[in-house]
Amino acid sequence: MKRRNLAILKVMALLVISFSIVSGYDILKANSDNLGGSFFDDLESFDESNWHKAHNWSNGQMFNATWYDTQVTFENSIMSLAIEMDEEGANPPYKAGEYRSNAFYQYGLFEVNMKPAVGSGTVSSFFTYTGPSNDDPWDEIDIEFLGKDTSKIQFNYFTDGVGNNEYTHDLGFDASSEFNTYAFEWRPDSISWYVNGELIYTATDNIPQTPQQIMMNLWPSIGVDSWTGPFNEENIPLYAQYNWIRYTPLSELDNANDEPADNEEDTSNEESTDGSNDNDENEADENGSTDDTNNNDTNESGDDESTVGSDDNNTDETDNNETDELQSTEDQSGENESTEEAAGTNNNMNGSTDIDSNINRVSEDSTEVEKSDKMNNDSIGNRLPDTATPIYTYLLVGITILLIGGYLFKRSAKYRNS
Numbered sequence: 001m002k003r004r005n006l007a008i009l010k011v012m013a014l015l016v017i018s019f020s021i022v023s024g025y026d027i028l029k030a031n032s033d034n035l036g037g038s039f040f041d042d043l044e045s046f047d048e049s050n051w052h053k054a055h056n057w058s059n060g061q062m063f064n065a066t067w068y069d070t071q072v073t074f075e076n077s078i079m080s081l082a083i084e085m086d087e088e089g090a091n092p093p094y095k096a097g098e099y100r101s102n103a104f105y106q107y108g109l110f111e112v113n114m115k116p117a118v119g120s121g122t123v124s125s126f127f128t129y130t131g132p133s134n135d136d137p138w139d140e141i142d143i144e145f146l147g148k149d150t151s152k153i154q155f156n157y158f159t160d161g162v163g164n165n166e167y168t169h170d171l172g173f174d175a176s177s178e179f180n181t182y183a184f185e186w187r188p189d190s191i192s193w194y195v196n197g198e199l200i201y202t203a204t205d206n207i208p209q210t211p212q213q214i215m216m217n218l219w220p221s222i223g224v225d226s227w228t229g230p231f232n233e234e235n236i237p238l239y240a241q242y243n244w245i246r247y248t249p250l251s252e253l254d255n256a257n258d259e260p261a262d263n264e265e266d267t268s269n270e271e272s273t274d275g276s277n278d279n280d281e282n283e284a285d286e287n288g289s290t291d292d293t294n295n296n297d298t299n300e301s302g303d304d305e306s307t308v309g310s311d312d313n314n315t316d317e318t319d320n321n322e323t324d325e326l327q328s329t330e331d332q333s334g335e336n337e338s339t340e341e342a343a344g345t346n347n348n349m350n351g352s353t354d355i356d357s358n359i360n361r362v363s364e365d366s367t368e369v370e371k372s373d374k375m376n377n378d379s380i381g382n383r384l385p386d387t388a389t390p391i392y393t394y395l396l397v398g399i400t401i402l403l404i405g406g407y408l409f410k411r412s413a414k415y416r417n418s
Contacts (some may be wrong), residue, residue: 016040038252043079043244049102051102054217055068063219067097071083071096078241081117081124083097085233098219099215103213105128105247106186108248109183109185109248109250111249113242114241114242115176115240115243119241122147123228124145124218125215126215127216128141128210140212146227151173155167188251190202
């Protein structure tokens with residue numbers, strides 16, 4: 001009987017230990033795989049299910065402000081981040097705004113349509129980040145504007161805390177004067193930055209690999225005047241404005257890259273068919289030449305429209321120019337309809353003919369997303385933001401199970417010796 005009890009206890013101890021190891025691995029694996037999916041957010045209002053506002057804490061060091069949720073506001077489909085004076089005697093002396101995604105994201109295309117704040121000593125940003133507070137290495141990918149000169153944009157990234165990868169680009173326009181689209185495409189072996197769809201810079205050395213949160217913030221600096229310039233509080237309040245945000249996973253980018261080949265073949269087949277039909281009409285009717293000319297004019301007009309479509313990677317990236325201008329202008333506040341259409345046209349001109357094909361194809365595929373609800377909630381991950389608590393919880397559960405297993409094993413040894 002004792003031998004039987006001993007065998008049962010040993011089996012139970014082995015099962016408990018095995019369960020602890022396997023379940024711990026599965027939980028951690030599920031946590032790492034639970035990443036956010038593709039979305040488009042028009043920033044019409046605060047969506048607590050997918051975003052949160054930093055509140056009542058400060059980064060310290062060069063960040064001379066405390067984050068408050070009151071500094072992140074939504075009005076007329078625009079999100080504004082503000083720098084203002086804090087209460088008298090507060091340290092730091094200023095209030096600022098930061099907006100973070102709840103989900104974590106990895107490789108893909110990250111886009112924002114925004115206007116940075118103007119003012120020496122300020123930084124307006126769109127970036128991804130994770131770090132020790134998430135029990136992760138410090139990985140980060142940045143798009144930053146220095147308020148001292150908003151005709152320039154700065155790109156940077158950190159891998160396990162190693163930075164010094166800055167690249168500054170002269171935009172050729174004042175980014176604070178109107179909304180423009182800025183983006184980076186993050187791949188395992190590279191990061192490519194874009195302005196209005198035009199590839200500006202690609203980095204390939206020591207690329208970060210850890211999933212990160214999407215963030216936007218505006219803050220006053222201290223102690224880094226050589227970089228940002230001195231901050232002048234007489235310019236307060238200061239605002240950075242954000243029109244929309246979009247994320248497209250790498251898998252969707254690559255799939256979109258593969259699909260157009262078939263579409264091009266179908267188009268060429270249709271064109272050849274149309275051509276043969278035109279020839280038949282010419283043979284049957286002496287007036288066919290006139291019709292043929294009209295058809296050619298129509299085809300040329302169609303070519304023009306397709307060219308505009310391929311070049312169109314502006315603020316809203318829709319399937320045609322008119323819809324693009326309308327969507328872009330609806331997202332801008334305080335402007336009348338004619339002014340909005342002109343702004344949409346300017347944004348089209350900002351995009352060059354060297355636009356990356358992946359971005360164009362994703363823009364076409366995502367039109368329906370833009371027309372639907374502001375975010376595809378079903379594809380958003382549920383990883384808890386900005387805390388390492390879940391990892392410690394898993395470890396505590398594992399240790400508890402191991403202790404129970406050890407106790408059972410000890411009892412089995414006691415039975416064996418008795």
